[in-house]
Amino acid sequence: MSALLEVADLSKRFGGLQAVASLNFTVGEGEILGLIGPNGAGKSTVFNLINGVFAPNSGRVAFRGADITGAAPYRVARLGLARTHQIVQPFAGMTVLDNCTVGACFGRENLPLARAREAAHEAAALVGLEKRLEAPALELTIAGKKRLELARALAARPALLMLDEVLAGLNPTEVAHMIEILRTIRGRGVSILMIEHLMQAIMSLSDRIVVLNSGKKLSEGAPAQVAHDPAVVEAYLGDPGMVQRRPQ
Amino acid sequence: MLRRPFFWIIALTIAVFAAAPRGADVELRESLLLAAVYITLASNLNLMLGYAGYVNFGSIVFFGLGGYFCVYFMGTLGWGLAPSLVASGAAVTAAALVFGLGILRLRGVHFALATIGVNEAVMAFVTNFQPWGGSTGIYLSTELFQPLGGPGPALWIIYYLLVAIMGVSLYLSYFIKRSKFGLGLLSIGQNEDAAAVLGVPTPRYKALAYSASALLPAVAGGLYFFKGAFIQPADAFDLTLSTEAIVITMLGGQGTIVGPALGAYLYEELRGWLLTSETFANFQLVVAGVLLLVIVQFAPDGLMGFFYRRWPRLRRIFE
Numbered sequence: 001m002s003a004l005l006e007v008a009d010l011s012k013r014f015g016g017l018q019a020v021a022s023l024n025f026t027v028g029e030g031e032i033l034g035l036i037g038p039n040g041a042g043k044s045t046v047f048n049l050i051n052g053v054f055a056p057n058s059g060r061v062a063f064r065g066a067d068i069t070g071a072a073p074y075r076v077a078r079l080g081l082a083r084t085h086q087i088v089q090p091f092a093g094m095t096v097l098d099n100c101t102v103g104a105c106f107g108r109e110n111l112p113l114a115r116a117r118e119a120a121h122e123a124a125a126l127v128g129l130e131k132r133l134e135a136p137a138l139e140l141t142i143a144g145k146k147r148l149e150l151a152r153a154l155a156a157r158p159a160l161l162m163l164d165e166v167l168a169g170l171n172p173t174e175v176a177h178m179i180e181i182l183r184t185i186r187g188r189g190v191s192i193l194m195i196e197h198l199m200q201a202i203m204s205l206s207d208r209i210v211v212l213n214s215g216k217k218l219s220e221g222a223p224a225q226v227a228h229d230p231a232v233v234e235a236y237l238g239d240p241g242m243v244q245r246r247p248q
Numbered sequence: 249m250l251r252r253p254f255f256w257i258i259a260l261t262i263a264v265f266a267a268a269p270r271g272a273d274v275e276l277r278e279s280l281l282l283a284a285v286y287i288t289l290a291s292n293l294n295l296m297l298g299y300a301g302y303v304n305f306g307s308i309v310f311f312g313l314g315g316y317f318c319v320y321f322m323g324t325l326g327w328g329l330a331p332s333l334v335a336s337g338a339a340v341t342a343a344a345l346v347f348g349l350g351i352l353r354l355r356g357v358h359f360a361l362a363t364i365g366v367n368e369a370v371m372a373f374v375t376n377f378q379p380w381g382g383s384t385g386i387y388l389s390t391e392l393f394q395p396l397g398g399p400g401p402a403l404w405i406i407y408y409l410l411v412a413i414m415g416v417s418l419y420l421s422y423f424i425k426r427s428k429f430g431l432g433l434l435s436i437g438q439n440e441d442a443a444a445v446l447g448v449p450t451p452r453y454k455a456l457a458y459s460a461s462a463l464l465p466a467v468a469g470g471l472y473f474f475k476g477a478f479i480q481p482a483d484a485f486d487l488t489l490s491t492e493a494i495v496i497t498m499l500g501g502q503g504t505i506v507g508p509a510l511g512a513y514l515y516e517e518l519r520g521w522l523l524t525s526e527t528f529a530n531f532q533l534v535v536a537g538v539l540l541l542v543i544v545q546f547a548p549d550g551l552m553g554f555f556y557r558r559w560p561r562l563r564r565i566f567e
Contacts, residue, residue: 051445077447085445091438102435105428106447113428152446 003062004029004160004191005050005081010059012042012049012215019045021215023059027160032192034206034223036199038236042215043195044086047162051076051083064159080108082158084149086165086195090137097133099148100124100155107156116155123155127181143174147181154185161185163194167201175201199237203227211236253565254422254505261509262415266408274403281407283516284414288468289489290496290508291417295461297494298503299430300454301437302352303360305490306367307465312484313340313370314466315473316380322474323388324379328395333409333470340466341459348458352451355440364487371485385480392477406475410468417464421505424460425567433457437503488533495536498543501550506566510551 003026012020020042027033035043048054050061055070062068068076082103091099100120104111111119124130127147132140137148146166153161163182167175179201186192196202202209203223211219211232218236219229226232265284269277289311296302317336321327327335351362375383396402424430432453435443444450473479492515500511515536522528522535547554556563 053441053445072451073441073444074447074449077445083445085442089439089442089445091435091442093438094434098431098434102431102443102448103446105431106449110447113431116428156447 003027004031004064005193006060006062007046007050008060008062010046010049010056010061012045012054012056019215020049020056023212023215023217025210025217025220027191027193030186030189030191031207032186032194032205034202034209035193035195035212036197036202036209036236037212037218040214041212043212044164045215046212047083047164047193047195050162051081074106077107077156078110080156080159081162082107082153082156082160083162084146084153084164084166086168088142088145088149090140090145090148092138093136095134095136096124096129096140096148096151097121099137100151103152103155104157107158109157119157120151120155123151126154126184127151128177143170146170146178150178150181154190158190160191160193163192163196165195165197167196167198179205254567257506257566258415258418258422261418262411265411265414269407277404277407279516279520281410283513284407284410285468285472286493286496286512286516287414287509288410288417289465289493290500290512291414291421291505292461292463292465293493294421294497294502294508295424295433295457297497298501298507299424299433299437300457301440302355302454302458303494304363304458304461305360305494306363306365306487307461307493308487308490309363309367309370309485310340310344310462310465311469311472311489312367312374312481312486313343314469315479315484316374316386317466318470319386319388319473319479320380322392323386329474332474333467336470337463337467340469341463344459344462345455348455349451352454352458367485367487367490371481374484375481381480383481385478385483388474388477390477392474403475406471410471413464413468413471418505418509420460420464421508424457425505429453429456434503491533492536495540495543498540498548498550501552501554501556504550504552504556504567507550507552514551 005027007023007025010020010023023046035046037043049056052071052073060067060069063079063081066079068079097120100123101116104116104119105113124133127150129147129151140148150166167178170178175198182205206223208221209223209226210217211226213235219226219232265280269280289307293304293307296304314336317339318332321332321335322329347366351359351366354362374380380386390399393399393402396405432448435448436450436453440450496511496515497508499515500509501507519532522532543550
């Protein structure tokens with residue numbers, strides 16, 4: 001498995017806060033890598049450093065062999081790296097179809113408008129929004145907006161998809177539906193780097209997991225391995241002994 | 249494209265403008281000429297304001313600079329009207345690209361303030377620039393109307409050219425809105441950061457929109473000040489006209505294609521009525537201000553936005 005994304009020695013400081021410290025990891029071709037950690041661990045910052053929203057203080061990000069450290073977000077997108085936002089960022093006044101068309105037009109394939117519309121239709125259908133194509137994005141429910149985020153990123157036909165908590169705020173039915181969609185996407189050969197708090201989902205979806213705490217890598221490995229790492233259990237999952245000690 | 253109703257609506261508008269004033273009806277021609285200038289200014293302003301969501305308070309700088317270049321080329325360098333207009337359009341578009349690359353790093357209120365700054369800075373420069381007549385401006389000799397057949401016919405030619413510029417402005421708005429470039433601009437107007445993350449080359453698109461919105465107002469400015477045979481800084485860089493262009497765009501519906509044209513026509517009618525009415529003669533700008541407040545408060549998407557919400561089918565016809 002060759003590395004699609006390579007993050008080497010990445011650091012970012014915001015004033016007195018070391019948000020990310022000497023972080024190293026790779027995402028392989030066709031892999032799903034989960035990124036977990038407590039709130040404020042620096043997960044979203046890592047995304048922002050990778051796709052160029054922030055420039056790192058030091059370190060290097062390489063995507064498909066090219067150095068993209070500090071490159072502008074639109075250049076990174078053009079290379080085939082798409083992402084969703086933890087807080088949805090729809091183009092509220094535009095229709096669902098137009099939202100997705102923007103993704104398709106300016107993403108990896110840089111499609112002309114007419115072909116981009118087709119790609120947008122496909123992406124919207126994949127996430128189950130095919131009946132809302134002409135609805136303004138602001139009329140969608142939260143679950144709908146989350147799916148729109150995903151559809152817009154997918155319409156770009158990316159090589160790597162970075163998902164920032166696409167399951168957060170969804171009810172169990174919606175979560176099940178979304179997991180279904182993610183499996184389909186993966187089946188199409190798209191690699192995924194995902195941040196998620198929903199343990200059950202990320203443990204079952206991921207090939208490997210990186211655990212972040214206070215900007216540093218705490219642990220890395222297969223889901224089962226990480227789940228039993230004492231350091232992870234203490235910092236994030238909670239003390240397993242606590243359940244037994246709880247008074248009846 | 250020929251099958252789109254809107255293409256024909258623009259063609260019809262141009263035809264009406266071109267055919268309405270006849271022979272001695274100079275009053276109607278002057279009123280429509282002003283409307284054509286307003287439509288040109290508003291519909292190009294709309295590229296930034298309505299599409300990309302950037303409020304350009306100083307858009308009149310394009311009009312004024314275009315006027316200065318054209319008057320200078322004709323009066324001092326002795327060029328003909330056509331090459332002067334082309335050259336002033338090109339010069340102002342290039343200048344706008346330079347200004348744009350500087351001030352488009354700013355957003356929101358800061359950008360709006362910077363656009364006023366650009367206008368004021370250019371005005372201050374021109375006021376002290378002796379080759380352009382400094383604060384007294386430049387007078388053109390009426391001899392310059394001779395190649396067009398004397399002052400009478402020349403005014404008609406200028407009128408038809410301004411109507412043509414208005415038509416090109418409307419078609420430009422239309423083509424940009426229907427294009428990939430337009431989709432990128434609209435997405436910037438909705439959420440610039442999200443647009444960049446999706447791959448929209450935001451700095452380039454904004455600079456292109458800003459300089460594209462300079463071209464036709466500059467040519468219109470050239471014609472307008474050639475018509476008056478006189479240009480001075482206070483007329484060329486009058487922020488009142490900038491503000492009126494914003495009122496017009498907001499009144500008609502920012503971001504729509506027809507909105508600026510409808511707004512310009514209505515505003516010009518209203519303005520004509522106010523200026524000739526005994527009670528309101530001095531209150532034209534007060535009325536414009538109140539109008540802007542009412543629109544922003546109650547109908548932020550203007551008349552066309554209101555129509556589209558009421559009758560969604562209209563959008564298919566007009567957009």
